Amino acid sequence: xxxxxxxxxxxxxxxxxxxxxxxxxxxxxxxxxxxxxxxxxxxxxxxxxxxxxxxxxxxxxxxxxxxxxxxxxxxxxxxxxxxxxxxxxxxxxxxxxxxxxxxxxxxxxxxxxxxxxxxxxxxxxxxxxxxxxxxxxxxxxxxxxxxxxxxxxxxxxxxxxxxxxxxxxxxxxxxxxxxxxxxxxxxxxxxxxxxxxxxxxxxxxxxxxxxxxxxxxxxxxxxxxxxxxxxxxxxxxxxxxxxxxxxxxxxxxxxxxxxxxxxxxxxxxxxxxxxxxxxxxxxxxxxxxxxxxxxxxxxxxxxxxxxxxxxxxxxxxxxxxxxxxxxxxxxxxxxxxxxxxxxxxxxxxxxxxxxxxxxxxxxxxxxxxxxxxxxxxxxxxxxxxxxxxxxxxxxxxxxxxxxxxxxxxxxxxxxxxxxxxxxxxxxxxxxxxxxxxxxxxxxxxxxxxxxxxxxxxxxxxxxxxxxxxxxxxxxxxxxxxxxxxxxxxxxxxxxxxxxxxxxxxxxxxxxxxxxxxxxxxxxxxxxxxxxxxxxxxxxxxxxxxxxxxxxxxxxxxxxxxxxxxxxxxxxxxxxxxxxxxxx
Amino acid sequence: xxxxxxxxxxxxxxxxxxxxxxxxxxxxxxxxxxxxxxxxxxxxxxxxxxxxxxxxxxxxxxxxxxxxxxxxxxxxxxxxxxxxxxxxxxxxxxxxxxxxxxxxxxxxxxxxxxxxxxxxxxxxxxxxxxxxxxxxxxxx
Numbered sequence: 193x194x195x196x197x198x199x200x201x202x203x204x205x206x207x208x209x210x211x212x213x214x215x216x217x218x219x220x221x222x223x224x225x226x227x228x229x230x231x232x233x234x235x236x237x238x239x240x241x242x243x244x245x246x247x248x249x250x251x252x253x254x255x256x257x258x259x260x261x262x263x264x265x266x267x268x269x270x271x272x273x274x275x276x277x278x279x280x281x282x283x284x285x286x287x288x289x290x291x292x293x294x295x296x297x298x299x300x301x302x303x304x305x306x307x308x309x310x311x312x313x314x315x316x317x318x319x320x321x322x323x324x325x326x327x328x329x330x331x332x333x334x335x336x337x338x339x340x341x342x343x344x345x346x347x348x349x350x351x352x353x354x355x356x357x358x359x360x361x362x363x364x365x366x367x368x369x370x371x372x373x374x375x376x377x378x379x380x381x382x383x384x385x386x387x388x389x390x391x392x393x394x395x396x397x398x399x400x401x402x403x404x405x406x407x408x409x410x411x412x413x414x415x416x417x418x419x420x421x422x423x424x425x426x427x428x429x430x431x432x433x434x435x436x437x438x439x440x441x442x443x444x445x446x447x448x449x450x451x452x453x454x455x456x457x458x459x460x461x462x463x464x465x466x467x468x469x470x471x472x473x474x475x476x477x478x479x480x481x482x483x484x485x486x487x488x489x490x491x492x493x494x495x496x497x498x499x500x501x502x503x504x505x506x507x508x509x510x511x512x513x514x515x516x517x518x519x520x521x522x523x524x525x526x527x528x529x530x531x532x533x534x535x536x537x538x539x540x541x542x543x544x545x546x547x548x549x550x551x552x553x554x555x556x557x558x559x560x561x562x563x564x565x566x567x568x569x570x571x572x573x574x575x576x577x578x579x580x581x582x583x584x585x586x587x588x589x590x591x592x593x594x595x596x597x598x599x600x601x602x603x604x605x606x607x608x609x610x611x612x613x614x615x616x617x618x619x620x621x622x623x624x625x626x627x628x629x630x631x632x633x634x635x636x637x638x639x640x641x642x643x644x645x646x647x648x649x650x651x652x653x654x655x656x657x658x659x660x661x662x663x664x665x666x667x668x669x670x671x672x673x674x675x676x677x678x679x680x681x682x683x684x685x686x687x688x689x690x691x692x693x694x695x696x697x698x699x700x701x702x703x704x705x706x707x708x709x710x711x712x713x714x715x716x717x718x719x720x721x722x723x724x725x726x727x728x729x730x731x732x733x734x735x736x737x738x739x740x741x742x743x744x745x746x747x748x749x750x751x752x753x754x755x756x757x758x759x760x761x762x763x764x765x766x767x768x769x770x771x772x773x774x775x
Numbered sequence: 776x777x778x779x780x781x782x783x784x785x786x787x788x789x790x791x792x793x794x795x796x797x798x799x800x801x802x803x804x805x806x807x808x809x810x811x812x813x814x815x816x817x818x819x820x821x822x823x824x825x826x827x828x829x830x831x832x833x834x835x836x837x838x839x840x841x842x843x844x845x846x847x848x849x850x851x852x853x854x855x856x857x858x859x860x861x862x863x864x865x866x867x868x869x870x871x872x873x874x875x876x877x878x879x880x881x882x883x884x885x886x887x888x889x890x891x892x893x894x895x896x897x898x899x900x901x902x903x904x905x906x907x908x909x910x911x912x913x914x915x
Contacts, residue, residue, distance in 0.1 A: 261898075312814075313820075315817040315821055316822075316824075317823035318821070319822075319824055320824040323824045323828045323882070327828070444784060452888075
């Protein structure tokens with residue numbers, strides 16, 4: 193723009209010499225130009241300023257626009273937030289509605305009487321079921337407690353049983369070992385309990401055991417243990433003793449307590465006991481050994497007169513081993529045919545004729561020689577061997593009787609003994625009938641001797657078997673008469689043929705008036721009841737004469753003949769009895 | 776025994792205490808009030824079951840309590856219980872009824888909870904929060 197204005201000025205003046213006007217004009221022009229330039233500059237400045245202002249306005253406008261945009265964005269955001277809040281509110285409303293509906297659903301809606309009755313019935317059922325569940329739970333717990341008790345206590349006496357004793361003895365040994373002390377084990381067996389049990393019955397026997405148990409418990413300290421091992425065996429554990437003599441004092445106390453009579457079911461029963469004592473650690477260091485030693489000592493106590501106590505001694509082991517040896521041998525004796533029968537004659541006291549014979553078992557032991565029944569029959573009973581041995585005796589005696597008959601010898605009755613365990617087996621009668629048939633022996637030639645205790649045990653069953661035997665033709669004799677505890681009423685009830693007076697009365701009857709009176713009374717009673725009567729254990733001519741004078745029918749004993757082998761008896765039977773025996 | 780049980784037992788004792796001389800009648804009154812409430816909830820069968828169980832358990836301490844069965848007639852429901860009580864001294868009646876009520880409410884509490892049992896007993900015996908027995912309940 194400046195270069196255009198300078199070109200216009202040179203065109204209006206003298207090009208070679210400038211005049212004053214010209215100068216003035218020039219100056220004025222210059223001034224104008226300058227002014228204009230200044231104006232232009234100003235204008236330019238103004239333009240610039242305006243441009244700036246415009247730019248500023250534009251910026252401001254942009255900023256306003258931005259602000260507007262921001263406001264708009266803020267509005268949008270607020271709107272968004274409002275929508276979110278609205279959504280949440282709606283959700284809350286839905287939830288509230290839902291809860292309200294749930295609450296309404298849960299609220300009883302005008303419960304009807306019928307509904308109340310149903311609720312009552314439902315509640316009643318729930319209550320009843322819960323109570324029944326309580327009762328059942330209680331019953332189960334009671335049953336558990338009872339079972340637990342049964343495991344450790346004897347049901348008859350409520351004393352600790354074998355299991356609990358072993359537990360306590362084991363603990364006592366441990367404690368005694370740690371403290372370096374002694375303890376005592378006492379093995380107790382009632383004397384002749386079996387006899388009472390057999391004669392008065394198991395019910396009385398059980399009551400007697402309960403009475404014995406109560407007495408024993410009253411004699412010991414709380415720290416001691418009285419246990420029932422089974423049957424009539426009890427074991428006493430004294431875990432705290434200072435000396436062996438303490439055990440002896442305790443044993444004396446126990447025996448004294450038992451000595452007093454026991455009143456059981458209208459019976460007054462006297463019973464004693466035999467006690468064996470072993471001491472820890474002297475006799476054994478473990479429970480098996482201590483019990484075994486006490487058991488051995490008890491057997492010795494019993495053998496030495498009963499109703500006393502005995503401490504274990506090492507020598508007793510020898511006897512125990514011997515008993516074990518007999519027990520083992522007995523089991524094999526039948527297979528090895530080691531048993532034999534010996535025969536003792538029964539004599540008609542008036543005629544002197546042999547009218548019968550009693551078969552008596554012997555054990556022909558390969559090492560020990562001939563063993564008498566007293567030495568092995570009790571062991572056989574303990575081992576449950578009485579039935580097979582009894583059957584063998586029956587068969588052999590019947591075979592022998594038939595053999596004698598077939599040999600043409602005078603017909604006689606052969607008698608065998610029946611033990612309680614054997615007699616009370618189910619098939620006792622059947623076996624006798626079958627054996628008689630098998631050996632072709634008429635039943636009238638067989639006689640069975642039974643003790644009072646065998647007869648009185650389970651009287652109803654005994655009655656049936658006795659009548660079956662009598663109907664068959666077998667003769668029945670009451671053995672050891674006068675030594676049992678039974679009443680005499682069974683003599684009317686049972687089909688008995690003969691009474692055999694026990695040898696204990698016969699042995700003493702010459703010098704003892706009481707025994708003589710008993711023997712005379714038994715003979716008279718037998719006559720009155722039309723029973724035959726025989727006396728056993730007749731050893732002297734005086735005894736034979738006494739019996740003959742009192743009209744005793746028969747006699748048996750060493751005076752007439754000892755038990756002898758079958759061949760010897762056959763010879764005696766063949767020849768008849770010597771008249772010297774009948775003086 | 777929980778504290779709530781003890782409180783319930785105390786309430787029973789407090790309710791019985793004012794009537795030692797009335798013995799049997801007072802005792803039966805408590806039972807009748809309670810029976811009304813409980814039968815309305817669990818029926819006759821439910822109540823009878825609870826009652827029979829309570830008597831059985833109480834008999835181990837008081838063998839003379841032979842009122843195992845309830846009469847079907849609502850107004851003579853506890854006639855057997857009353858007969859049992861009549862042969863006894865007031866002290867025995869008090870002690871036996873106390874044990875019987877405690878046993879009954881113990882079983883009920885074991886079945887439905889202490890709180891509900893307490894609520895039922897308050898209704899049954901009209902126990903006011905202002906009296907001594909009510910305070911026991913309020914203190915739960």
